[in-house]
Amino acid sequence: MDALLDRRLLVVTGKGGTGKSTLSAALALLASRRGKKVLVCEVVARERVSDFFGRPPSGPTIRQLLPNLYSVHVRPREAMHEYALMILRYETLYKLAFENAAARYFLAAAPSLAEIVMLGKVWWHATQEMERGKPRWDLVVLDAPATGHGLTFLSVPAVFLRLVKEGPLARDMRGMQSLLADPVRCAISIVTLPEEMPANEAIELDRALRSGGFPPGPLFLNGFFASRFSAQEVAQVTRGGPALAAAGEAADNHESRSELSAHYEGVLRKEIPRELLRVPFLFDRQFGAQSIEKVASAIAGSS
Amino acid sequence: MRPLAQVLEGRKVICCVGSGGVGKTTVAAALALSAAIEGKRALVLTIDPARRLANSLGLKELGNQETRIAPELFAQAGLHPRGEMWAMMLDLKLTWDELVERQARSPEQARAILTNKLYQTLSTAMAGSLEYMAMEKVYEVHTARRFDVVVLDTPPTTNALDFLHASDRILDVLDNDAMRIILGPMLRAGKLWFKLLAAPSAMVLRTLARFTGTDFLRDLADFMIAFEGMYEGFKERAARVKALLTSPEAGFVLVTAPNPLTIQEALFFHQALREDRIATAAVVVNRVQRDPRRHGGPDNVAAMREALMLAQIKDSGDLAERLCTTLTEQSMLADLERREVERLSRTLSGVPLLIVPRLRKDVHDLSGLWQIDQFLGGQ
Numbered sequence: 001m002d003a004l005l006d007r008r009l010l011v012v013t014g015k016g017g018t019g020k021s022t023l024s025a026a027l028a029l030l031a032s033r034r035g036k037k038v039l040v041c042e043v044v045a046r047e048r049v050s051d052f053f054g055r056p057p058s059g060p061t062i063r064q065l066l067p068n069l070y071s072v073h074v075r076p077r078e079a080m081h082e083y084a085l086m087i088l089r090y091e092t093l094y095k096l097a098f099e100n101a102a103a104r105y106f107l108a109a110a111p112s113l114a115e116i117v118m119l120g121k122v123w124w125h126a127t128q129e130m131e132r133g134k135p136r137w138d139l140v141v142l143d144a145p146a147t148g149h150g151l152t153f154l155s156v157p158a159v160f161l162r163l164v165k166e167g168p169l170a171r172d173m174r175g176m177q178s179l180l181a182d183p184v185r186c187a188i189s190i191v192t193l194p195e196e197m198p199a200n201e202a203i204e205l206d207r208a209l210r211s212g213g214f215p216p217g218p219l220f221l222n223g224f225f226a227s228r229f230s231a232q233e234v235a236q237v238t239r240g241g242p243a244l245a246a247a248g249e250a251a252d253n254h255e256s257r258s259e260l261s262a263h264y265e266g267v268l269r270k271e272i273p274r275e276l277l278r279v280p281f282l283f284d285r286q287f288g289a290q291s292i293e294k295v296a297s298a299i300a301g302s303s
Numbered sequence: 304m305r306p307l308a309q310v311l312e313g314r315k316v317i318c319c320v321g322s323g324g325v326g327k328t329t330v331a332a333a334l335a336l337s338a339a340i341e342g343k344r345a346l347v348l349t350i351d352p353a354r355r356l357a358n359s360l361g362l363k364e365l366g367n368q369e370t371r372i373a374p375e376l377f378a379q380a381g382l383h384p385r386g387e388m389w390a391m392m393l394d395l396k397l398t399w400d401e402l403v404e405r406q407a408r409s410p411e412q413a414r415a416i417l418t419n420k421l422y423q424t425l426s427t428a429m430a431g432s433l434e435y436m437a438m439e440k441v442y443e444v445h446t447a448r449r450f451d452v453v454v455l456d457t458p459p460t461t462n463a464l465d466f467l468h469a470s471d472r473i474l475d476v477l478d479n480d481a482m483r484i485i486l487g488p489m490l491r492a493g494k495l496w497f498k499l500l501a502a503p504s505a506m507v508l509r510t511l512a513r514f515t516g517t518d519f520l521r522d523l524a525d526f527m528i529a530f531e532g533m534y535e536g537f538k539e540r541a542a543r544v545k546a547l548l549t550s551p552e553a554g555f556v557l558v559t560a561p562n563p564l565t566i567q568e569a570l571f572f573h574q575a576l577r578e579d580r581i582a583t584a585a586v587v588v589n590r591v592q593r594d595p596r597r598h599g600g601p602d603n604v605a606a607m608r609e610a611l612m613l614a615q616i617k618d619s620g621d622l623a624e625r626l627c628t629t630l631t632e633q634s635m636l637a638d639l640e641r642r643e644v645e646r647l648s649r650t651l652s653g654v655p656l657l658i659v660p661r662l663r664k665d666v667h668d669l670s671g672l673w674q675i676d677q678f679l680g681g682q
Contacts (some may be wrong), residue, residue: 016459017565018470084514093510113514146323167513191565196353197324226623233616239628240614245598247607247626253595254629256663283632285639 014191016146021048024143026295033067036138047073076114174283187217194264225258315348320557322677323459326589331456333675338637342385343451355667399426415529419521431469554584560639594637
């Protein structure tokens with residue numbers, strides 16, 4: 001875990017609904033506890049991480065959630081403004097090119113323009129330095145879009161550089177590309193669940209990421225049920241008469257879910273050559289800071 | 304009337320919508336199965352089914368092929384449908400190509416579009432493309448009148464509005480005046496367009512080119528030229544698709560999981576449908592935890608130990624504790640989910656709410672689907 005948190009950029013990706021934001025928050029929490037100054041960048045439609053820590057949404061400005069832990073919601077429109085301005089340097093030029101009726105449609109038609117500016121902003125945070133070469137952030141955690149989109153997202157620099165080879169934007173994209181390919185500074189993690197579709201998607205995503213040369217981070221198997229009863233115990237309690245009907249059903253439910261967990265863990269271990277970390281299913285009334293705390297200690301403990 | 308029959312009654316098109324991972328495909332297939340059992344010729348049109356379900360139904364992966372679920376498979380599952388169940392997996396690229404071929408004014412125009420580089424990217428990568436083509440395919444199948452009912456398993460849409468307005472948004476991109484003005488020099492200049500980039504009037508174009516490359520702009524201009532004169536046909540057809548989906552012949556079934564986030568999504572969707580004056584036909588809450596405590600029994604460790612003793616089960620260690628923990632966990636989860644379902648039901652007053660409990664095994668074949676139908680039927 002230490003080696004993982006020593007990176008400059010951690011990307012967390014996976015199928016929608018597997019718990020990417022949860023894992024991003026937990027990784028950020030662990031790093032912040034180790035004295036690192038951490039920024040979580042959320043690039044999906046709705047921001048979640050600030051809410052986990054009981055904070056109002058950060059929106060497009062960086063806000064502190066806990067000591068050493070900050071978050072920002074990177075949205076295409078603001079990122080476009082900020083990033084395009086960095087490149088173009090002139091507000092008027094920006095307005096002329098981007099803030100007209102065409103720009104909206106243009107954004108929709110150029111399939112990766114939104115991704116370019118969002119990734120550009122994340123990259124800028126990850127490499128931003130204060131005076132004397134000290135980085136502004138020790139670690140940037142990127143809560144990436146879901147699988148298919150996430151892969152497109154990470155491939156943006158390569159695709160862009162095929163089209164444009166010169167200029168400030170190409171230079172930045174080259175910087176991003178080298179950061180995203182550098183195992184010392186960056187790692188891409190996958191989050192999945194012990195269910196058929198998420199497991200299959202994780203396998204495909206892992207292959208695509210490896211063939212794209214992205215440095216592998218751990219595979220997080222979220223929603224894991226560890227076995228709690230032996231087969232004999234389940235059989236005995238289920239046949240134990242009406243007084244044990246509830247207990248029998250509960251034990252049987254638990255074991256049927258733990259069987260699924262074990263099954264998919266086996267499949268994933270066989271198919272995905274990455275470190276696999278289990279994250280237990282949480283029975284929490286409120287999903288909040290305490291839940292993130294549990295996830296953080298689970299992944300810190302299992303490495 | 305049973306809730307499921309009520310949903311299916313008089314409907315020729317059923318769209319299952321909801322966030323990703325809630326079991327839309329399974330519910331869509333279960334609805335088609337139910338219709339087939341009742342004697343209809345039913346087609347389930349799916350986007351990305353789980354491999355095991357697709358395999359067990361004998362579904363082919365490519366080519367928009369309508370595949371009949373083999374009668375032997377029903378017999379094996381102990382089912383005897385009076386109708387037929389068919390399934391098809393949507394091929395996004397092919398559906399676009401077919402639509403272009405159908406709408407083009409000449410084979411030459413179709414070829415010019417189909418071979419355009421940008422068309423190949425746009426047709427598959429543009430946001431909303433899958434939604435648009437799913438609706439288009441439903442319309443095509445529906446108007447061919449080969450089936451009594453078509454059940455659509457929609458793509459996992461993050462934004463509810465994206466689904467119904469996908470075609471508007473895409474057609475707006477394809478036929479946009481502002482874009483024509485910006486690309487104007489390119490559209491007019493033919494092969495000499497690159498000289499124009501140096502002209503002062505092309506500054507906006509030059510600026511955009513720094514972000515996208517000039518090749519992209521060239522492709523875009525080519526694409527717009529190739530598409531010339533086809534917008535009207537596309538728009539008219541998209542309007543007919545929408546008219547079908549908003550007619551009483553069509554019904555939307557919202558599928559959700561019993562957790563706050565996806566329920567929120569379902570409520571957003573319901574609201575979006577209402578704004579488009581479409582009634583939600585039913586809401587299916589999938590994989591709901593049942594409370595094991597509904598059976599009663601001991602509720603603390605001491606009582607559990609006693610019950611185990613009475614049943615002559617040896618508790619060599621902490622079996623009673625483990626059972627109590629497990630009961631508490633599942634009870635709490637059931638309670639949380641019940642509250643969520645109640646909240647949903649209050650907000651959706653009047654819409655049939657169908658609950659499918661979490662089953663012991665993943666559903667991946669006809670008998671699993673039939674089991675879901677039993678719950679959908681309100682049993």
